Amino acid sequence: MLNILILAAGKGTRMHSDLPKVLHPVAGKPMLAHVIETAKQLSPSKILVVYGFGGDAVPDQFRHENIHWVQQAEQLGTGHAVMQALPFLDPEAKTLIMLGDVPLISVQTCQELLKNQAKLTLLTFAKANPSGYGRIVRNAQDEVVAIVEHKDASEEQRQINEINTGIMAVDNHALSEWLKNLGNDNAQGEYYLTDIVGMASQQGIAVGGVLAANEPEITGINSKSDLASIERCYQQQQAAQLLQQGVTLSDPARIDIRGKLSVGRDVHIDVGCVFEGEVHLADGVRIGPYCVIRNASIGVGTAIAAFTHIDDAEIGKQAKIGPYARLRPGTVLQDETHVGNFVELKNAQVDVGSKINHLSYVGDTTVGKQVNIGAGTITCNYDGVNKFRTVIGDNAFIGSDSQLIAPVTIGAGATIGAGSTISKDAPAGELTVARGRQVTVSGWKRPEKIKK
Structure with missing residues (x-):
């Protein structure tokens, strides 16, 4: 069973607009519409969208779609967004977490991600210039063991060009347990979903990583x-x-x-x-x-x-x-x-x-x-x-x-x-x-x- 959760609550400060970021058009329709269309082609049992900034403006645009809408009243990070949706996820399902501001993600790439049998699989990308991005750290068995932010990375880790895209597939039972232990003890006071990678690694749970082939597919829109x-x-x-x-x-x-x-x-x-x-x-x-x-x-x-x-x-x-x-x-x-x-x-x-x-x-x-x-x-x-x-x-x-x-x-x-x-x-x-x-x-x- 597949659930799809699309995170679409952000304001998009750098867009300098009163329009919620995910409603800005790409090829004549809201960027979120592209993500929803891709999600539908994967035949999930349900699609959930977390919305926040702009109030009901986002769900109003898609009122004819069969979507479960989850409001994130305060935007306290990606982990917090998933926490709001957790009660509505099917416990026995796997959830594909997508991003509402990444409109060109393809069905084929999502299918490759879902083929991986790990309880947690990340979609990654080998970027020519990874400066500023979180690096994917793998062990000798090619399993993902950590995501290290650029500012926290060692010189050796900064040589890694594989980055995190924010898109992942996760077993709902494991997700529920990891979210219980998610904290916000950081400078921004936010709950980061990427912290579950470290939790899985500490528990000895293998984390998969699937490389995306094309950069536009995983590129988010922030301006x-x-x-x-x-x-x-x-x-x-x-x-x-x-x-x-x-x-x-x-x-x-x-x-x-x-x-x-x-x-x-x-x-x-x-x-x-x-x-x-x-x-x-x-x-x-x-x-x-x-x-x-x-x-x-x-x-x-x-x-x-x-x-x-x-x-x-x-x-x-x-x-x-x-x-x-x-x-x-x-x-x-x-x-x-x-x-x-x-x-x-x-x-x-x-x-x-x-x-x-x-x-x-x-x-x-x-x-x-x-x-x-x-x-x-x-x-x-x-x-x-x-x-x-x-x-x-x-x-x-x-x-x-x-x-x-x-x-x-x-x-x-x-x-x-x-x-x-x-x-x-x-x-x-x-x-x-x-x-x-x-x-x-x-x-x-x-x-x-x-x-x-």
Whole structure:
């Protein structure tokens, strides 16, 4: 049986922020969320989180998670934090103690730690420059016998480059006994969890040590500088995965993924793009520079030009979007649609082959097939209190600088003369002009292209 205990009570003084440290975001979500996600993948019988600074702000962020929250009203050290959680741990279980400010710890590393059969196993790391860190002292049998702080280490011990990460797996029966004897007779007056290593050694109990392979996995965040560094590490990992999947990145150092990005074959992503939430890019999608895409699905062969913002939208195959387009929630574009520069769509459904290429706002609108909406057209969907819908039929042509005052329907094949303000339904197949007054020209025929 496995319990997981995440220590997340610290204030993070060096963050210089009123926000609890573990709520500062890494890749768009609280660093604690990353630790919780890793914990869940280990399939524990329960997850406990010790919180403190910020009061209920931390548990409120995760109220939908199945987590047992334990408050540490006074932050008196890591040992004290574990003491608060001890009554809620299963006596027969092993507990993996994780840190809420170490967001990049991997499932694989945790599994390696849990494989060790010792009653107490520490996750350690061989650091090139261990100055300032507690050293791991091992005996001839390669068992951990002590953690010696840098200031207390001898010259010989200071040559050791294996350091303590603070992450450990411990048998709950043994943990309970060790915590009873934990003291705070030190300069800080705090209870240090690491003191249990010495207790185990004195009792002749072997202490295991598992070396972590990658430094970012065990790096804690204590400052905004640390936060920025870990953010870059995370993004580099994401970029490396995309490259392995065959994505072409113009510059792997200039991409931000703040959620889940899934990709097909032959996808190209230019510099400065940000992906948030769940985004899917199908085969052959090309994303231009400096686009922001959130919770979107983009179909095969679609091209998104520079500086386009897409939020909670669906785009079909072979579409052309941007530059400087904005697709807001509820937008659905079918295949071969065109949405051009400085066009904003909101809750608009646009059918196959339709074009809205310049300087338009189309909101709460159903657009049929092969419709052309001219530059400067807007759908006036809001009367100051309520929203209303515009319907534009197949093959309609909306002249430039038109206003369609909802609720209104433009019939199939209708033409709206440029500069018209349409407040009544426009009949199918006719030219409707409303410049001062609305006139329908019966029998009017749309001009045909002159063959050369």
